[in-house]
Amino acid sequence: xxxxxxxxxxxxxxxxxxxxxxxxxxxxxxxxxxxxxxxxxxxxxxxxxxxxxxxxxxxxxxxxxxxxxxxxxxxxxxxxxxxxxxxxxxxxxxxxxxxxxxxxxxxxxxxxxxxxxxxxxxxxxxxxxxxxxxxxxxxxxxxxxxxxxxxxxxxxxxxxxxxxxxxxxxxxxxxxxxxxxxxxxxxxxxxxxxxxxxxxxxxxxxxxxxxxxxxxxxxxxxxxxxxxxxxxxxxxxxxxxxxxxxxxxxxxxxxxxxxxxx
Ligand SMILES: NC(=O)c1ccc[n+]([C@@H]2O[C@H](COP(=O)([O-])OP(=O)(O)OC[C@H]3O[C@@H](n4cnc5c(N)ncnc54)[C@H](OP(=O)(O)O)[C@@H]3O)[C@@H](O)[C@H]2O)c1
Numbered sequence: 001x002x003x004x005x006x007x008x009x010x011x012x013x014x015x016x017x018x019x020x021x022x023x024x025x026x027x028x029x030x031x032x033x034x035x036x037x038x039x040x041x042x043x044x045x046x047x048x049x050x051x052x053x054x055x056x057x058x059x060x061x062x063x064x065x066x067x068x069x070x071x072x073x074x075x076x077x078x079x080x081x082x083x084x085x086x087x088x089x090x091x092x093x094x095x096x097x098x099x100x101x102x103x104x105x106x107x108x109x110x111x112x113x114x115x116x117x118x119x120x121x122x123x124x125x126x127x128x129x130x131x132x133x134x135x136x137x138x139x140x141x142x143x144x145x146x147x148x149x150x151x152x153x154x155x156x157x158x159x160x161x162x163x164x165x166x167x168x169x170x171x172x173x174x175x176x177x178x179x180x181x182x183x184x185x186x187x188x189x190x191x192x193x194x195x196x197x198x199x200x201x202x203x204x205x206x207x208x209x210x211x212x213x214x215x216x217x218x219x220x221x222x223x224x225x226x227x228x229x230x231x232x233x234x235x236x237x238x239x240x241x242x243x244x245x246x247x248x249x250x251x252x253x254x255x256x257x258x259x260x261x262x
Contacts, residue, residue, distance in 0.1 A: 003241035006031030009078040010240065011071065013061055013120060014088030016042040018189030019139060022229035023085055023236050028052040030237065032083070035074035037061065061088050062112050067119035071127070081127045083240045086117035086138040091154040091191060093198050095205035098152055106153050113157035118164060125172065133176045137239045138165050139232070140181040142255050150202070158183075162251060169249035178248035180239045185255025186217045188226040222257025 010027050014020035016038035024036045025048055033053040036045055041056045049056050055077045059070040074081060090112045094101050117138055128134035143151055144158040162181050169179035192198045192214065199210040199217070208216070218225050235254055238244055253259050 001243065003030055003237060003243055005083075005237070005241055008082040009033045009035075009074075009080060010083035010085060011035045011037070011074045011081055011120075011124060012085040012087060013037045013059075013070075013116065014139075015056075016040060016045045018191060019184070019187060019229045019232045020085075020087040021045055021048075022233035023087060024048065024054060026230070026233040026237050027083070027085075027240070028054050033078050035070075035077055037070050037074075037088075061116040061120065062108070064119070067116060068123040071120060071123035074124075075127055080131060081124055082131055082134050084121065084124045084128060084134075084136045085236060085240070086120055086136065087236075088116050089113045089139065089141075089158075089191075091151050091198065093150050093201045093205075094152055095150070095202060098149060101153055109153040110157050110160070113154060114160050114164070117161055121168065125177070128177050129172070129175055131176070133242065133245075134178070135240045135244075136165070136168075136177060136179045137236045138162075138179070138181045139236070140165070140183045140251065142183050142185045142253060142259055144181075144183055144251075145259060151198075166249050166251075173248045178239075178244070180244075180247060180249070181251045182232060182235050182239070183251055183253045183255070184227055184232050185221055185253070185258040186214075186226045187229055187232060189229055192217070192226070220258055221255060225256060227254055227256060 015024045015036035037059040057073045060066045140162045141158040143155040144162040147155040165181045199213040202213045203210040
């Protein structure tokens with residue numbers, strides 16, 4: 001299927017690793033000029049940028065003005081934006097329970113998982129509207145609908161993020177900007193499986209090994225496995241494409257059947 005993406009421009013946040021890197025790679029393979037943002041480029045994104053139309057813009061999206069500065073840089077590099085992928089996010093398992101989660105913890109979680117997307121979208125929207133037809137795809141999480149005390153602040157932030165995207169879709173849809181979310185279950189990235197990922201952090205708090213924690217999480221899905229970053233990227237690309245021109249305000253779970261309700 002031709003996604004008709006060739007010649008368009010995209011901004012991807014959290015692009016140096018994991019899902020964001022897979023999205024950046026996928027868009028570049030489709031002929032999209034991509035502005036890729038993360039605090040540090042990392043070897044894989046640097047290698048990709050050396051051989052494809054990928055511009056790396058180092059950015060800290062947890063700062064109040066980081067997102068707007070990133071969008072300004074992206075527009076200066078590409079001349080305009082057709083696609084925004086709000087992918088940046090982070091999670092810290094709260095193995096000490098709710099009472100251990102401080103105001104600073106809540107603020108940090110809400111900032112990187114909600115406000116970073118709000119601010120990036122605010123800065124990018126005038127440019128997306130200018131195109132007459134554009135797409136915003138935001139990476140939320142199954143935790144938006146599966147609140148979990150282990151990630152109590154992250155669950156709340158992702159629920160707010162999905163709500164924000166749904167509301168925005170109603171405002172900007174009539175003007176040609178589609179807004180959708182994808183909600184992955186566990187994905188095989190550093191966020192879950194890295195040395196400071198969910199599995200290792202839970203293991204360090206006592207009990208099962210990191211491998212057991214990951215095995216248990218995989219087993220909770222009907223398919224019995226983690227989603228691969230490239231599989232999330234494929235879904236994001238379809239939503240970015242005009243192949244899904246009448247899809248807006250929608251959320252797509254990609255979780256191997258983990259969410260068991262309708
Ligand atoms: N992996 C999962 O199981 C899973 C499941 C559901 C939803 N998600 C969501 O999917 C998205 C991507 O997750 P992932 O698993 O790919 O995570 P990841 O492997 O940890 O990658 C996170 C990316 O965000 C960047 N980043 C982190 N803090 C940043 C900051 N302050 N400013 C700019 N960039 C920053 C990181 O680069 P730097 O560190 O260099 O900045 C990296 O490129 C997140 O929104 C996450 O909540 C993931």
